[in-house]
Amino acid sequence: MENEGPRYLKDRKGYFPKDQRQRTRKRSREMEASVSSDLKKQRNRPGKMAYFDEVLKYGGMRFEELREFHKKGGKIVGTLCVMVPLELVNAAGARSVRMCSGYYEPVHPANELLGDAGLCPMVKSTLGRKMVSSDPLIDLIDLVAGPATCDGKMKLAEILEDWVPVVMMNIPRVKVGETSSDLWVKEIVHLKDRLEELTGHPVRKKALKEELSQWNEANQYWSEIQKLRRSERPPISGRDAMLVVQASQFDDIRRWNRKVKELIEELQRMRTKGIFAGEEGAARILLAGSPMIYPNFKIPSIIEGSGGTIVTDELCSGYRLMSDPVLVDGLSKKEIYQAIAERYFFPCSCPCFSPNDERVRRLKEVIKAFGIEGVVFHTLRGCHLNNLEATKIELALREISVPMVRIESEYDEGDIEQVRTRIEAFVEMIKARREYHRNPILEDVQ
């Protein structure tokens, strides 16, 4: 590297006092524990959820496994976005870990250092986590794959390079078909080369096909869960569903598949017995907007604690993780990479793309299919892309007379009461609306 030494952090060692690191670790652990215990208190929670709690637990079972794996010389790859094909990472013999952080405490060190208080808190938290090494899992990561989606993510990947090698991926943000596709395929192949370099294993076609079919299977399970969530009284809460799908980003996908299958069986049993999550007659809410990474479940908790139930979401930390399978037609390697690249690019409705009319259209369809009564659009402070699209979406939803509320949030607990008041009012409004505005779609949901 030509520019030796850190570029952002002048003094890498000793900038942050040791006790700050301890404090950040302690607070992160506490936060995760309290969110987790909140989740466990949900009414009618399926017993099989315990496994997913464990996967995402701070310093939990999955961390121990990964540490063992790393100790034996295995490589861990951190991903910064849903657009990184995990199939590829695993086919190269590495393990993938989603790096985006939902912890509140690490925001402070990043704030201190970057001097950009308006930056997206998720970006700051992720960076802070690495800077003070607030989570032992983060220290295991050998390589980071970071698509340059929004400004925050792009600079995050660049800054992280001071600590850990990064593969920047140049995502074509203007989605125009062939040229964008070609560029993205090249980026994917480049990622593959870097992964091979890292692990020393070539990506074999056989391994790749095996991984692809495992992830496709995971997709099938996820669509099964989504089907269950469509029912009039969903057997699983929105938070739990998000937990399940986010666990896939850390877990071994084979085991995840097995556990999800068990969970689905339990949910189906629950449904036949008429057991459901949440309250009777809860408002059917769709959660949209900026990502919400565990344990930043502040807003979903408020929604589900104030008489709403999150029936589905359109978050990149939710349904979008698993919404499409990779379907391969030709058997040559080039065609397989193209299939992977296009799967992660074209159906993605991230607001960093332009044009992105698909998002509005999909949203309307989902609202119809899931019998949604109201949309909570959440933006993280500083997420311009989602904020701008929120306006567009609000207007589009007005056309089909579905109410939407916009909530802006930070990574701290200061605004909980204020958000709660607004969401309670929103839920009340939806319920009051039912008298004269019964959602007609609800009837044909089985």
Next chain:
Amino acid sequence: MKELFRGRNIRPFRFIVQLLGLGFMFGQMLGLPPFGTHPMLRRIFLPNASCRYINEAPTSCYYYQLQDGLTQGYTDVYIDVILMLLIVLMLIIALGRIWCSWLCPFGLVQEGLMKLRGSVGIPPLKLKWRTRTLLRRVKYAFLFFTVLLSVPIGIGALGIGGCQSTLALPFCQVCPAKGFFTVAQQLLGLEPWSTGLPWIALCSLLVFLIVGFFIDMAFCRVCPMGGVMALLGRFSLPWLRKDPSKCTKCRICLRVCPLDHDRVYEDMDADDVGSEDCTLCGKCVEMCPEEGCLTMMYGPFSVKSSRRPRKMGLWRSLGKKKGPEANNGK
């Protein structure tokens, strides 16, 4: 691994139909009894390439008859051209581009080439969008020039007989089928070698084979017969329906389409996304991962719909697999 490459639910069926079609059109080359010798039957010409250059061909490609009718002069123009076109029109309306992907021998040969290319692991050469749209016009150019050339020859034929025999059938002279069948029959001893070799047609056969190996369905992109069917696409009964509300714009349909027919991906307003380059092969319907998004239709009836990939029995026992970390990372 099955769900990765999809349970192919259209292709095997289509292959059987293609073979039957082949037997029907060319059976007598291999000694099967020719279908129908009634003169009325011989008035029926097919909308695609069942070639006239086979001895005792039961019927043939109407394109031959079009050229022939026009170049022969206009004494019988009603029977030779207009009646023939009316019958062909009906055939096209009834079966549309089923004639292409399900019956056309050219299509079958090109699919064979595609398969061969795939099995040696060579990815297809994808044409750029500009080239594709340009080629789309070439087929109409073929059509136009064939008629343009045939008409003066026909007028000439009224007076001077000579130029008619030398310049007759302009498209057939360059059609790969002519090259193939003439030589094939000579090899099979059905025709004497003295007929001579159609050099131009042989060259185009060679080009057809080589280009068709690297570029999927290369000939279909310029085929004038397909062009006519595409023009009549909206009137014919089989069609390709897309329910845009189900489409996630994943681009799988465009990626797997051997003809790179982009309307199936791009069009979000129209109901019917076929025509143009689409030969109704149904591959996109097989591969589209959204339940009921693409449908092969016959008139108002849906024949086959796309569906979410699922395995034979979603709940297949996973217990046999090794431990979670065991079979990874080698």
